[in-house]
Each structure stands twice: as C-alpha cells, then as structure tokens.
Amino acid sequence: MFRKPLAFTLATILSSIAFSHAEPTQAANHSDAPEIYFDLPIVTAAVPCARSGSGGLVDIELRLSSMIVAPEPKKIDQWIVRCQPRSSEVQIADYAPRTEVASGIAGPIQIKTTDESSKSVGLSIDGAYGNLAHGNVGADRGSKKFESLQYDRIAPVQAVTASGTINRGRGVYFKLKWTEQQVLEGEKTFQLTLSVPANWRGGLVDVSVIAQSEKKSFGGWDSEVVTLGKANFVVAVYGEGxxxxxxxxxxxxxxxxxxxxxxxxxxxxxxxxxxxxxxxxxxxxxxxxxxxxxxxxxxxxxxxxxxxxxxxxxxxxxxxxxxxxxxxxxxxxxxxxxxxxxxxxxxxxxxxxxxxxxx
Structure with a gap:
C-alpha cells in the first residue's frame, strides 16, 4: 500500500538532486565563468643594479599574460595590477611603466580664424542743359582689410597607464586603460626596483590583477563596474647567480x-x-x-x-x-x-x- 508513495518520494528527491546540480553547472559555464584568464611565472630572478654596505637595489621583471576566452566578450575598460613584497624590510624604489597619457587624435589641432572688413564711398552727379549739353560726374572710394590668425592647439589626452605606490611605499599599482593604442590582451611587462637589505637572497612578492568593465544602465544615467576576471599570484624572487x-x-x-x-x-x-x-x-x-x-x-x-x-x-x-x-x-x-x-x-x-x- 505504501510502496508507490515511497517510490514517488525517492524519484522526486533524485530528480531534485539532478536539477539542483545541473543548473549551477550551466550557470557557471555562462554567466559565472570569467571572460579573461591571467598567468604569471611563479619564479623570477632579481638582477642587482646597486649595492652598498647597508643594502642594495635589485631589478625584477614580471611578465603578466592574459587570454580572453569568451566568444563574445564584454569590453574590457581597464586592468588594475597590485604588487607588494611580503617582507617588511623590502621597499619599492622604482617601477615601470610610469604614468602615460595619449590622445585619439594624431598631431595637434589646427585652428584658423579670418576677419574681413570693407569700406566703400560713392558719389554720382548727372546734369543736362537743355538739348545742348549733358554731364556726369562720379567718384568712388573703397577699402578692404583681411586679418587671419592660425595656431595649433594640443589635442585632449587621457591616461593610458597610471601607476604609483601603495601601503606607504611598500607596494605599487598599475592601472591600464584599453585604448586605440593599447590592447589589454596578451603579455604585459612590469618592472620593479626593490630596495633590499644586505643579507637578502630572495623573497616572495604578492601580485593581484583584476579586469573591469563599466556597464551603463538603461538610459545611461547610472553605471556600475563589473569584474570580468581576476587572479592572485605569489612570485618567488631569488638573487641572480x-x-x-x-x-x-x-x-x-x-x-x-x-x-x-x-x-x-x-x-x-x-x-x-x-x-x-x-x-x-x-x-x-x-x-x-x-x-x-x-x-x-x-x-x-x-x-x-x-x-x-x-x-x-x-x-x-x-x-x-x-x-x-x-x-x-x-x-x-x-x-x-x-x-x-x-x-x-x-x-x-x-x-x-x-x-x-x-x-
């Protein structure tokens, strides 16, 4: 008597389990999956560039690669990359690339203005004396003046790359914009100059990167920042040689x-x-x-x-x-x-x- 309801209950549970697992998988493959993936080598060498009794400076190079995997990806507006050594004894001495600006207009903008003024005075007298004589006297005077001014104006620019220090000089950030001159896909190179103590032989550097896009709402009144992909890396840096x-x-x-x-x-x-x-x-x-x-x-x-x-x-x-x-x-x-x-x-x-x- 009770076998059919029990079988129905078990079938309902199993179907619910299958549905609950299939739906998140589909969502993960579409809406939740990142549109861009990042990669960074875990090991890199530090090249000494200056040495003193209390410490020295070393240069490291970080090669960050990205791959857009979405078939119809959203527009990537910017990257934000943060780098910071874990040791409190290591400071950021220099970094590259520095802040750079660019314009979508090639060359300066030429502006030309022309001013024209004209003056004219005329006099005409006609006369006749019966059928014997006719006379006509006329005078005319005119002048024109042209003024032309031409100059070049600098084209408006925007920040293509912005960079600076964070956490009281212990870290550095890079902000890269997608423009006609800069495409945010492939490999980007970042250079850090670290101030290290005299006994330094190696250390860990934390690197984080996030790709963002600005999404405007209907009508363009509001906008929100959408994350398209992000990654965190730990890089082992050792002294060259x-x-x-x-x-x-x-x-x-x-x-x-x-x-x-x-x-x-x-x-x-x-x-x-x-x-x-x-x-x-x-x-x-x-x-x-x-x-x-x-x-x-x-x-x-x-x-x-x-x-x-x-x-x-x-x-x-x-x-x-x-x-x-x-x-x-x-x-x-x-x-x-x-x-x-x-x-x-x-x-x-x-x-x-x-x-x-x-x-």
Missing amino acids: DNDAMHAAKSLAASEEALRKAAMANQRSPNPITGLMRNVTSLFDSNKQELSDRWLERLLLEGTSPHVDKQILALPVATRVAALDYCDARQTFVNLNESSDDTNRYVAAKPAMKRVVNE
Missing part, C-alpha cells in the same frame, strides 16, 4: 603545483554513493554549511597555518600532506635571509609537525 636560492625557489614552485593538483582532486567526490547521500541530506538540512575552498587562498596568500585552520584539518590526509610540504618549501625559501641558527631550529621542528598531522 645564487644557485641555492634558485633551487629553493623552483622547489617552492613544484610544491605549489602539487598542492593545487591535490586541491582539485579533493573537490571531486571519489564515491558517488557518498556524494548522493550528502546531497539528499542537504535537501532536508537548510542550515548545512559546506566546506569552502578558500583554505587554499588562505594558505597561499594569507600564510595561514595548516595546523590550526579548521578547513585544512578536515581535508584528506594526502591533501594535508601536500599543504605541509608547501609550507615547508615556502619556509625554506624565506629562511634564506635568516641566520643559520634560526634555520636549524625550524628544520629540527619539521618532523614533529609531520607526526601531528599523521596522527
């Missing part, structure tokens, strides 16, 4: 790649039955909070500890080990600027950390 620092930077890059692969593998459900039961439970539990993937962002950008972060502690063992390996590689690279005693104390503490995770 320092082989140990170069190997430590490349080891950090390999650890980050392994961590990202482990994070992507963790997002896939290995057991479809387990995933099905989790989705059925979420239909009846409106207060259920799913684990976010912000743990990767916190680990890479904010330097959170994998030993105290609740989301990282809830990850599978393989993912937690990848997170620990990345933290070890990052700490090894950062410790290049520290004394040997501090480095030895950290290396001695690493086995204890691994034992805590395995337990």
Whole structure:
C-alpha cells in the first residue's frame, strides 16, 4: 500500500538532486565563468643594479599574460595590477611603466580664424542743359582689410597607464586603460626596483590583477563596474647567480603545483554513493554549511597555518600532506635571509609537525 508513495518520494528527491546540480553547472559555464584568464611565472630572478654596505637595489621583471576566452566578450575598460613584497624590510624604489597619457587624435589641432572688413564711398552727379549739353560726374572710394590668425592647439589626452605606490611605499599599482593604442590582451611587462637589505637572497612578492568593465544602465544615467576576471599570484624572487636560492625557489614552485593538483582532486567526490547521500541530506538540512575552498587562498596568500585552520584539518590526509610540504618549501625559501641558527631550529621542528598531522 505504501510502496508507490515511497517510490514517488525517492524519484522526486533524485530528480531534485539532478536539477539542483545541473543548473549551477550551466550557470557557471555562462554567466559565472570569467571572460579573461591571467598567468604569471611563479619564479623570477632579481638582477642587482646597486649595492652598498647597508643594502642594495635589485631589478625584477614580471611578465603578466592574459587570454580572453569568451566568444563574445564584454569590453574590457581597464586592468588594475597590485604588487607588494611580503617582507617588511623590502621597499619599492622604482617601477615601470610610469604614468602615460595619449590622445585619439594624431598631431595637434589646427585652428584658423579670418576677419574681413570693407569700406566703400560713392558719389554720382548727372546734369543736362537743355538739348545742348549733358554731364556726369562720379567718384568712388573703397577699402578692404583681411586679418587671419592660425595656431595649433594640443589635442585632449587621457591616461593610458597610471601607476604609483601603495601601503606607504611598500607596494605599487598599475592601472591600464584599453585604448586605440593599447590592447589589454596578451603579455604585459612590469618592472620593479626593490630596495633590499644586505643579507637578502630572495623573497616572495604578492601580485593581484583584476579586469573591469563599466556597464551603463538603461538610459545611461547610472553605471556600475563589473569584474570580468581576476587572479592572485605569489612570485618567488631569488638573487641572480645564487644557485641555492634558485633551487629553493623552483622547489617552492613544484610544491605549489602539487598542492593545487591535490586541491582539485579533493573537490571531486571519489564515491558517488557518498556524494548522493550528502546531497539528499542537504535537501532536508537548510542550515548545512559546506566546506569552502578558500583554505587554499588562505594558505597561499594569507600564510595561514595548516595546523590550526579548521578547513585544512578536515581535508584528506594526502591533501594535508601536500599543504605541509608547501609550507615547508615556502619556509625554506624565506629562511634564506635568516641566520643559520634560526634555520636549524625550524628544520629540527619539521618532523614533529609531520607526526601531528599523521596522527
């Protein structure tokens, strides 16, 4: 008697699950998917350009690439790029490109004005004396004056690239506009000159980029800024010619790649039955909070500890080990600027950390 309603209920639940999962996927492929992707090498060399007893200056080059993937992309109005070294001992000494302006008009604007004035006076007298004589006297006087003025006016300009320091000189920003002379797709090069201490061998630089478009409402009265794509990167910068620092930077890059692969593998459900039961439970539990993937962002950008972060502690063992390996590689690279005693104390503490995770 009760089998049909029960079967109907299960069928309804399964169809609801399929619908709830298909709809967000479709939205992610259309409205939520970014229209532009960015890429930046994780390792770069710093070239010394000046050296003194208390420190020196090094030049680094950041090659930021972009690819527009939308078949009918929106107009990209500007990029905003921010760069900042993590170490408080490193300051921004110089940067390029600097603020640049350009105009949509080639050459100056020529303006010419002409003023013409004319004066004329005329006199005419006609007379006759019977049938014997006729007379005509006339006089005319006229003058014309022309004045011409021609000059060049500078064509109006707009900022193509704007740049300056942020966070009290510890970082720098670049704002790039899309114009007839500048296309915001492909590779753009940014140069930073860092003021570093005397014992500096390498460090981390945080780079963020966001692509924006100004969207006008109906009628053009209001406008809003729409984000078309964004990305965050951590660049390992090492001193040119320092082989140990170069190997430590490349080891950090390999650890980050392994961590990202482990994070992507963790997002896939290995057991479809387990995933099905989790989705059925979420239909009846409106207060259920799913684990976010912000743990990767916190680990890479904010330097959170994998030993105290609740989301990282809830990850599978393989993912937690990848997170620990990345933290070890990052700490090894950062410790290049520290004394040997501090480095030895950290290396001695690493086995204890691994034992805590395995337990």
